Amino acid sequence: MSELLDIAIAAAKRALELGATGAECTIAEGEEFSASVRMREVENLKQAGSRGAGIRVLVDSLTGSSRTSDLSPQGIETMVRGAMDLARITTPDPHAGLPDPADLGKFQGDLGLYDDSISRMETEWKIAQAMKGEEVALSADARITNSEGASFDSYLGSRVFANSLGFAGEYRTSSCGLSVVPVAKQNGSMERDYWSSSARKASGLESPEEVGRRAAERALRRLNPRKVPTQKVPVIFEPRTARNLLGDLFDAVNGGAIYRHASFLAGKLGEKIASEALTVIDDATMPGLFGSSPFDDEGIASRRTVVIERGVLKSYLLNTYTARKLGLKTTANASRGLAGSAGVGPGNFYIEAGSRSEKDLIAGVRQGLYVTELIGASANTVTGDYSSGAAGLWIENGELAYPVSEITIAGNLKQMLMNLEQVASNLEFRSSIASPAVLIGEMTISGQ
């Protein structure tokens, strides 16, 4: 057991001595590194470590919390006393409390969240990866004349959690990432785009050549965009923008929005809310991925939850509190920083891949939009109203024809889910929310 876990256990115990009826303590520690290069020169090098602790105490049905970066015995004592003082000013909440002891536990099995290869990376090697990525982009085409740079980041962290019911757990994580942001210019048109790759271990990264090449390709294909007329057409979200849309769906199945009636999916459990093409899963037990962990931020064992199955809403995503409010069981989706009551966060939240290629989806559209960028996407979780700035490629007769920008796309998530006609096969897990390309039958494009 680590020194940090000992501190967390002691802090929870100290809260009980001071009169708490329950307590939970989170401590996180991390080391970050980032190197950025621009126009073939090193621009920034940053390296540092930090740690912090947070406690939440319960005095019957009153709750208080506090956090500190001072992990000395006095620092922890001040933190615990601070939380106790705050609990006394809150009002009783009959649903507040620690999880049911029977629910506490850890996923058994290796989740591959930590890999030693990250700690062994040399600074010079990391800088060289960023240099190479940018170089490939800069030399890809004469129209790539400038760059916002390339960066290589790495992170090593550990997280411990203990509560007064006897749960104590810890896990380490590692990650690294490479990103390239080239700028293309032609006839007064200037566009940038990016490509990035990240992984829990060094061998999981795409090569700098691949990242640089794709970044350049994406910036180039945006040059000299047109603004299309206002119209209603089918819209294909590529995986990067589909992920963004799926994030909006996450907000609508979040138990916090459900119990407040602040989601258009409140009260729809068991109903058909989307087309049969759509199956959505949340799974925090997939090895090596960014949304995985052995237990959630309340000490409940991670699991797989089917959220939408062939268009039918099967489950909300819940922590202990939202589950109690709704008379349901937690789905182990508690999420928090260091202090405060837990919110609800995703594990690996994804749309199950379909069988057709993305190219097939495009081939089936006569006139439509292929969205490669959403800017300022705003979904109203309460009503489902959706409106976002967009850029992408216009589809003509089943082929990507020319770039478009300075347009918006709008609709309502309720109808968009029902009109989600096709799901492509290109599912890749690049972050904790992941989606293949999806085709929505009709949305409103505002342009000229």
Add this chain to the structure above:
Amino acid sequence: MGLSPSFFAAKFGITEHDLEGYLSEALSAGGDYADLYFEYLSTSSIGIDEGIVKSASESVTLGVGIRVIAGERTGYAYSDDLSPEKIRKAARVAALIAHGPATIVKTGFEESLKHNLYPMLKTPHEVGLAERVDLVKRADAAARAYDNRVFQVIANYADSVREVLMASSDGRLSFDRQPMARMGVAALAREVDGVPQQGYSGGGGRVTLDFFLNEKTPEHFAREAARQAIVQLSAVDAPAGESVVVLGPGWPGILLHEAVGHGLEADFNRKGVSAFSGRIGQQVASPLCTVIDDGTIAQFGGGSRRGSLNVDDEGVPTQKNVLIENGILRGYLQDTLSARLLKSASTGSGRRESYQHIPMPRMTNTYMLAGQSDPEEIIRSVPKGIYCATFGGGQVDITSGNFVFQATESYLIENGKLTRPVKGATLIGNGPEALKYVSMVGHDLQLDEGIGVCGKEGQSVPVGVGIPTVKIDKMTVGGTAA
């Protein structure tokens, strides 16, 4: 002046001699410049939800960030432990950016002159916890009392004090104590068995709790949130396509922040990646437009605006910077690094989220000067268009110049009159073009209530915006109605 008045001298025993030592360590492998940013941030927050004060929390974070600049290269390290060994270790890590013989640090510091924009009579810790509970309870009650269709209310109050000490290798020394307080209320309303709608209102600034007792009360924000939710109950679909757009005064100034502000930050222009790069002296807006970024706005409930600062996060006093004058692009927002590389002077615009972050050029309070037109006459001049009273957020792609902002409370203008409320919609335009279509500017300049958070490269900082009623002849509105 000695270090005696400093919080860090008193609490951690840090002397000027120590600061010189850390800076020497930072420049031990050469470099042109080094600086230290000590920060001690204490925050507290409290929230009410479903009429229950469900949460109360507080935090303390402290640390030091150390930066070394060698040409265009920056080395950065930080420590959340203020012991001399840990600070020296961080200084040596930051020094890795340079390769050469040590640079000699100037001895002796000169304290930066600074404004006194937010004298604090009481620190938040002297104010009882009970007074904060009272604020959120009052907000909850007022929102529910506004209309019986309001059925859910969330209200939050948060305040903080940030103590900072900055020292640089060219002998600049600054201290500041920066308060911040903010209240926010969200309300949900519905007709019997109807679809719920939401409203949000919030505000604050570099003020303390007294501001919410005397100037802008919890009831003020609560009623506004409830009013917006009720208005939305009768909203129709927003139009799709190009339209005449009239922006109401205040928070719609986010247009300036997105359309021009970010594009004028010197780092993007130094690198030539902004749609505004190389355009100083050119016409980028209608001659009716003069746009200012001003970090010195005080006279606000005994404190100052959310974006105001006595000194920026590099220890340079903030100032009033003219960005666009009568439509002509005048200047960029500079931090010390960009100013050094562009052979210009810092405009007091170097900001960072915390000691863990490298400073960069940022906005403070960005607004357009008032014009001559009567706001009602502006609306009367529009046969068909949309009037936007309140916005959510916005975003910009500085390279193409395309920007968006989300209208959350808007009305159709039909034959010179505001008629039906419309649902939320995104508006999109192109930075260097959009303001050329400004055809009328009202005499009713207002600054926003104090809720702005600006994000750039992963760093969030508080900002303010402001604008008078403005008519824009052409902009694309992203609704669904044909």
